[in-house]
Amino acid sequence: MPPLFPERASTIAARVDALYFFLLAIAIFFGLLIAGLIVYYAVKFHRRSPSAVGARIHGGMVLEVTWTVVPLLITMVIFVWGASVYFAMAHPPDETLNIYVVGKQWMWKFQHLDGQREINELHVPVGRAVKLITTSEDVIHDFFVPAFRVKADVLPGRYVTIWFQPTRPGRYHLFCAEYCGTRHSGMIGEVVVMEPNEYETWLSGGAAEGSLASAGAKLFQDLACNTCHRPDAQGRGPMLEGLFGKTVTLQSGETVTVDEAYVRESILTPSAKITAGFQPIMPTFQGLVTEEQLLALIEYVKSLQAQPQVTAK
Amino acid sequence: MSTVLLPPRHYLNDGYGVRSWLLTRDHKRIALLYLAGVTFFFFIGGAMAVLIRLELATPPGDLVTDETYNKLFTMHGVMMVFFFLIPVIPSVLGNFLVPIMIGAKDLAFPKINLLSWYIYVVGGLFTLYALISGGLDTGWTFYTPFSTVASTTNVIPAALGIFITGFSSILTGLNFIVTIHRMRAPGMTWFRMPLFLWSTYATSLINVLGTPVIAITILLVAAERVFHFGFFNPAVGGDPVLFQHLFWFYSHPAVYIMVLPAMGVVSELVAAGCRKPVFGYSFVAFASLAIAVLGFLVWGHHMFVAGESVYSALIFSILSFLVAIPSAVKVFNWTATMYQGAVSWETPMLYAYGFIGLFTIGGLTGLFLAAIGVDVHVTDTYFIIAHFHYIMVGGTIMGYLGGLHYWWPKMSGRLYNEGLAKLSAGIIFIGFNLTFFPQFVVGYLGMPRRYHAYPPEFQVLNVLSSAGASILGVGYLIPMVYLMWSLRYGRLAGSNPWGAVGLEWTTSSPPPTENFTETPRVTWDAYEYPASVETDVA
Numbered sequence: 007m008p009p010l011f012p013e014r015a016s017t018i019a020a021r022v023d024a025l026y027f028f029l030l031a032i033a034i035f036f037g038l039l040i041a042g043l044i045v046y047y048a049v050k051f052h053r054r055s056p057s058a059v060g061a062r063i064h065g066g067m068v069l070e071v072t073w074t075v076v077p078l079l080i081t082m083v084i085f086v087w088g089a090s091v092y093f094a095m096a097h098p099p100d101e102t103l104n105i106y107v108v109g110k111q112w113m114w115k116f117q118h119l120d121g122q123r124e125i126n127e128l129h130v131p132v133g134r135a136v137k138l139i140t141t142s143e144d145v146i147h148d149f150f151v152p153a154f155r156v157k158a159d160v161l162p163g164r165y166v167t168i169w170f171q172p173t174r175p176g177r178y179h180l181f182c183a184e185y186c187g188t189r190h191s192g193m194i195g196e197v198v199v200m201e202p203n204e205y206e207t208w209l210s211g212g213a214a215e216g217s218l219a220s221a222g223a224k225l226f227q228d229l230a231c232n233t234c235h236r237p238d239a240q241g242r243g244p245m246l247e248g249l250f251g252k253t254v255t256l257q258s259g260e261t262v263t264v265d266e267a268y269v270r271e272s273i274l275t276p277s278a279k280i281t282a283g284f285q286p287i288m289p290t291f292q293g294l295v296t297e298e299q300l301l302a303l304i305e306y307v308k309s310l311q312a313q314p315q316v317t318a319k
Numbered sequence: 320m321s322t323v324l325l326p327p328r329h330y331l332n333d334g335y336g337v338r339s340w341l342l343t344r345d346h347k348r349i350a351l352l353y354l355a356g357v358t359f360f361f362f363i364g365g366a367m368a369v370l371i372r373l374e375l376a377t378p379p380g381d382l383v384t385d386e387t388y389n390k391l392f393t394m395h396g397v398m399m400v401f402f403f404l405i406p407v408i409p410s411v412l413g414n415f416l417v418p419i420m421i422g423a424k425d426l427a428f429p430k431i432n433l434l435s436w437y438i439y440v441v442g443g444l445f446t447l448y449a450l451i452s453g454g455l456d457t458g459w460t461f462y463t464p465f466s467t468v469a470s471t472t473n474v475i476p477a478a479l480g481i482f483i484t485g486f487s488s489i490l491t492g493l494n495f496i497v498t499i500h501r502m503r504a505p506g507m508t509w510f511r512m513p514l515f516l517w518s519t520y521a522t523s524l525i526n527v528l529g530t531p532v533i534a535i536t537i538l539l540v541a542a543e544r545v546f547h548f549g550f551f552n553p554a555v556g557g558d559p560v561l562f563q564h565l566f567w568f569y570s571h572p573a574v575y576i577m578v579l580p581a582m583g584v585v586s587e588l589v590a591a592g593c594r595k596p597v598f599g600y601s602f603v604a605f606a607s608l609a610i611a612v613l614g615f616l617v618w619g620h621h622m623f624v625a626g627e628s629v630y631s632a633l634i635f636s637i638l639s640f641l642v643a644i645p646s647a648v649k650v651f652n653w654t655a656t657m658y659q660g661a662v663s664w665e666t667p668m669l670y671a672y673g674f675i676g677l678f679t680i681g682g683l684t685g686l687f688l689a690a691i692g693v694d695v696h697v698t699d700t701y702f703i704i705a706h707f708h709y710i711m712v713g714g715t716i717m718g719y720l721g722g723l724h725y726w727w728p729k730m731s732g733r734l735y736n737e738g739l740a741k742l743s744a745g746i747i748f749i750g751f752n753l754t755f756f757p758q759f760v761v762g763y764l765g766m767p768r769r770y771h772a773y774p775p776e777f778q779v780l781n782v783l784s785s786a787g788a789s790i791l792g793v794g795y796l797i798p799m800v801y802l803m804w805s806l807r808y809g810r811l812a813g814s815n816p817w818g819a820v821g822l823e824w825t826t827s828s829p830p831p832t833e834n835f836t837e838t839p840r841v842t843w844d845a846y847e848y849p850a851s852v853e854t855d856v857a
């Protein structure tokens with residue numbers, strides 16, 4: 007017997023399913039009500055003679071109000087319920103295991119903070135909240151793990167975060183759910199949920215390259231960012247230490263919070279937002295860095311905190 | 320019962336040559352021209368659906384290549400949405416009925432009406448050219464930046480075809496709006512109009528207001544492809560999600576362009592099938608307008624997982640629930656109409672039952688999608704496919720076929736074979752449910768849409784769906800046969816074979832070119848039945 011219901015392997019899955027069953031109950035009730043009435047009336051009031059005519063009933067206010075207000079109330083309950091589940095999906099907890107994801111035609115690339123890279127397979131530990139920071143190299147893709155009931159479009163030029171907390175070890179389907187060209191249905195993979203100790207073993211297994219932040223540090227030198235951005239506030243560019251998560255005032259007087267998107271923009275289109283007190287001399291790195299290198303740089307900037315590595319594992 | 324004769328002079332014998340058809344300004348003949356057009360595109364779109372279902376009968380992509388598969392579902396969507404579902408009821412039934420139902424001789428702008436058909440045909444041929452000369456693989460949704468940067472297929476010819484066809488929708492909509500405002504017969508007040516006209520009117524409003532937006536969007540896509548502007552391509556400063564806003568700003572209301580006319584048809588079928596007034600006439604009428612207005616405010620529900628902010632998602636969610644209410648009101652009113660009716664079991668009424676049942680399932684599963692927490696899981700899966708086919712195929716096509724059977728005697732002057740008609744209605748109903756119901760299940764399981772190959776555990780449900788599709792295909796072919804047959808051999812219908820009220824049943828079948836020998840004066844409300852009726856069937 008093939009499965010008729012998806013596995014449930016994340017904390018949010020049970021909440022999604024609960025609402026789903028509520029909706030199913032409502033749908034079955036109203037579906038049977040309408041179908042039952044139609045069949046009943048069709049039989050009971052079946053036209054008996056060719057000249058027969060129906061009763062002259064034009065309507066009824068009480069009924070109209072009832073079947074406007076009752077569905078309205080029911081839908082408002084569903085709305086609130088659906089919104090609360092969605093809120094939980096949209097807001098990751100503070101403590102998360104962060105992993106970067108890059109989608110491209112037609113594969114998924116994963117970059118762990120410790121340096122491991124994977125393609126079309128993602129290893130995560132059971133019981134911990136995992137936050138994916140995703141972007142695309144080309145067109146729109148969509149990260150979908152049915153067993154977790156999570157899905158989000160992975161957009162080029164933007165960072166979309168997705169989070170989930172696996173509850174059961176196992177291997178689960180990962181699908182690209184946004185049509186992305188020829189081999190869209192081949193853009194699939196697996197999420198491997200492991201017991202924490204197995205996960206630790208797995209982590210220590212691969213990755214000779216060192217952490218993602220250290221790769222970023224190397225790039226920071228190779229691309230000569232460090233000629234302008236220096237740790238001693240003497241450079242021609244702003245000091246990046248402790249910058250991530252802070253609020254920066256721009257020349258225009260506006261303020262922005264420094265997040266992944268802002269760092270990305272600062273590197274690719276520095277002229278878009280000029281930091282107050284500095285000259286627009288930073289060159290653009292558009293076309294010189296790949297999406298993955300950008301992520302390494304971002305992770306490096308993140309690591310330049312007063313207390314390094316707070317969000318990292 | 321008196322013997323029925325064909326009227327000596329009617330719109331079908333008013334000229335026989337090719338010119339008399341291709342240069343006609345008679346709305347009834349133009350309706351038949353459209354009938355030929357939409358049927359042609361329906362069978363092209365249907366043939367692609369057959370190939371899609373054949374491919375999906377087995378998990379690996381083994382029948383066609385992935386590239387071909389992508390082109391198949393794209394052209395299936397493009398053909399069905401833009402060249403069948405959107406025009407079908409307004410252009411065929413609407414064209415035939417709007418003037419007759421208000422007691423007018425023709426539409427307000429008969430030449431523009433003919434022009435609309437030509438525009439439709441040219442747009443269709445352009446798109447067909449795109450299809451034959453290499454195909455299109457963007458999906459009917461043309462999402463950027465795939466369509467503007469990555470796809471190497473015929474995006475521009477196909478986009479041009481759709482762009483052109485849009486003008487035929489706009490012109491037809493304009494024609495209906497003006498006609499309904501200006502050309503009603505004496506005594507035909509707004510609230511005496513058949514409900515089909517209310518929904519046609521609401522649809523026309525959407526057509527006139529919404530179509531320009533999709534036209535502009537398509538132009539932007541073409542411009543970005545040709546001149547590499549940065550509207551949607553993030554690599555040059557564009558925003559890919561902006562496209563989705565523009566696209567759905569039209570394409571959500573387009574759902575109502577497709578289904579509102581069918582709702583109008585069903586109101587007529589239910590009234591005639593029960594021989595009594597539609598329960599809550601004004602509620603049903605205003606529900607159409609409410610749907611048309613609210614329909615413009617819910618496009619964001621297609622984008623809950625597309626990087627939309629949490630707060631806009633909440634607003635689009637609540638508005639989507641609101642737009643469900645008028646549809647629910649209609650379903651309740653139709654059902655209530657049957658109470659103490661003289662309820663018929665003839666073919667048009669069978670389609671009405673089918674419509675109400677399937678549309679109800681489509682509408683109720685819409686609630687799953689408006690609930691954001693559940694939508695996140697089911698969007699972009701087969702759940703969505705099932706949901707909108709329940710609305711588009713279960714709703715629009717059931718409504719259309721019901722209307723076609725109901726007014727066929729008026730259009731052709733003859734009756735079709737009732738036994739075959741009932742049989743095929745049954746086959747369609749069963750085939751439809753077998754095709755699309757399993758897709759809800761496989762969708763919740765997580766099978767994404769637009770997949771050429773899929774994991775083996777989804778196979779059983781896909782085989783059921785493919786089996787249903789073949790039954791459905793047969794169901795659609797049978798009416799083609801007996802309707803054509805009836806044109807020559809069917810019994811004569813007489814002016815009012817159903818014993819229905821409504822101006823169209825007061826004139827001969829087929830009607831004269833000018834519709835009425837004398838302009839009618841209306842002194843009664845819609846669906847006002849006398850104490851008993853007489854049908855005149857030979």
Ligand SMILES: [Cu+2]
Binds near residue numbers: 183184186
């Ligand atoms: Cu994809």
Ligand SMILES: [Cu+2]
Binds near residue numbers: 618
């Ligand atoms: Cu919509």
